[in-house]
Amino acid sequence: MIKSKKTAEKKTSPKTPRAKKHSKKSSPKTEATKKVAGTTRAGFVAIIGAPNAGKSTLLNRLVGQKISIVSPKPQTTRMKILGVVTEGSTQMAMVDTPGIFQPKRRLDRAMIAAAWASIEDADAIVLLVDGAARADDKTESITDELRRRNRRVTLVLNKIDQVEKRKLLPLAQKFHDSAIVDDVFMISALDGDGVGDLQKHLAKMMPESPWFFEEDQLSDLPSQLLAAEITREQLFRQLQQELPYGATVIPEAWENRPDNSALIRQTIVVAREGHRPIVLGKGGTRIKSIGAAARREISQFLHQPVHLFLEVKVDERWQERLDYYSMFGLEFVQNGKV
Ligand code: GDP
Numbered sequence: 342m343i344k345s346k347k348t349a350e351k352k353t354s355p356k357t358p359r360a361k362k363h364s365k366k367s368s369p370k371t372e373a374t375k376k377v378a379g380t381t382r383a384g385f386v387a388i389i390g391a392p393n394a395g396k397s398t399l400l401n402r403l404v405g406q407k408i409s410i411v412s413p414k415p416q417t418t419r420m421k422i423l424g425v426v427t428e429g430s431t432q433m434a435m436v437d438t439p440g441i442f443q444p445k446r447r448l449d450r451a452m453i454a455a456a457w458a459s460i461e462d463a464d465a466i467v468l469l470v471d472g473a474a475r476a477d478d479k480t481e482s483i484t485d486e487l488r489r490r491n492r493r494v495t496l497v498l499n500k501i502d503q504v505e506k507r508k509l510l511p512l513a514q515k516f517h518d519s520a521i522v523d524d525v526f527m528i529s530a531l532d533g534d535g536v537g538d539l540q541k542h543l544a545k546m547m548p549e550s551p552w553f554f555e556e557d558q559l560s561d562l563p564s565q566l567l568a569a570e571i572t573r574e575q576l577f578r579q580l581q582q583e584l585p586y587g588a589t590v591i592p593e594a595w596e597n598r599p600d601n602s603a604l605i606r607q608t609i610v611v612a613r614e615g616h617r618p619i620v621l622g623k624g625g626t627r628i629k630s631i632g633a634a635a636r637r638e639i640s641q642f643l644h645q646p647v648h649l650f651l652e653v654k655v656d657e658r659w660q661e662r663l664d665y666y667s668m669f670g671l672e673f674v675q676n677g678k679v
């Protein structure tokens with residue numbers, strides 16, 4: 342578990358990656374619950390929206406610590422990340438769904454299935470829309486699917502730091518007419534404007550229930566996966582256009598040293614032998630710089646010194662590997678079945 346600073350020092354070893362799909366039924370509800378039903382509220386909030394709407398940014402703001410990977414590039418959130426917001430007597434488990442978009446490859450379909458599964462389980466659904474962007478068919482296909490599933494949402498128009506609220510009214514009206522919207526909020530996930538009101542509103546929608554998590558538990562994302570995700574973000578950042586298609590980062594080993602440092606080994610997987618030199622860079626300079634930046638960020642996040650070792654492996658078929666899917670909490674979806 343990722344813990345807040347207070348408890349980070351006590352950490353012994355990271356959790357092994359969860360293979361189970363997260364749902365209310367399989368939630369850690371049973372583990373850690375001091376409060377009794379009737380006095381507390383707890384539930385799940387799914388944040389959905391087109392790529393780049395600002396889902397990760399909103400989640401990070403709500404949870405108050407960087408736990409989801411924010412990137413200017415679409416579709417970098419590949420796994421379901423759970424952030425826990427506890428305020429007063431209410432605990433909300435926020436599920437950051439991977440972008441819901443038209444499936445092209447098998448991995449995309451797995452992502453979509455994972456996203457909709459978390460939506461099915463949610464007590465509240467936030468449909469996040471980039472108010473500064475022009476109408477997009479991705480959001481439209483999401484609203485179509487919501488209507489089909491008979492799910493109503495809290496519409497949140499984001500990025501009001503970039504667009505005047507009154508210009509958003511026709512957009513809000515359009516969604517209202519689609520008959521899936523219960524309430525409308527306008528926020529800036531980036532600077533926090535309106536996020537407090539949204540949070541209070543969502544808290545009221547949570548059912549009476551014992552809490553799912555300890556108060557200081559910020560995320561149940563296993564540290565290993567989080568660390569791999571941070572390295573992957575650096576790959577994206579530092580390689581940009583050069584980034585080989587299908588490159589990913591897999592956690593290999595983790596050892597907590599007696600001096601409170603962590604020794605972390607990760608493998609960067611590329612699909613072709615020819616991709617290796619791109620990731621390594623001239624004389625290994627590229628991978629060194631990726632590793633250095635990732636190490637800094639992982640260490641900052643875990644509140645402990647980190648030794649990071651990166652290796653590059655070629656695996657042409659990694660996308661097909663089932664264990665990889667389950668490691669990231671995704672369901673493997675057969676061709677054509679979404
Ligand atoms: P996601 O794909 O939905 O998870 O979107 P991200 O959270 O990764 O955000 C995509 C981009 O939009 C990033 O560059 C964010 O910094 C930016 N962004 C998110 N929220 C806001 C906002 O309220 N205002 C502005 N100006 N930019 C935002």
Ligand code: MG
Binds near residue numbers: 397411418
């Ligand atoms: Mg995201």
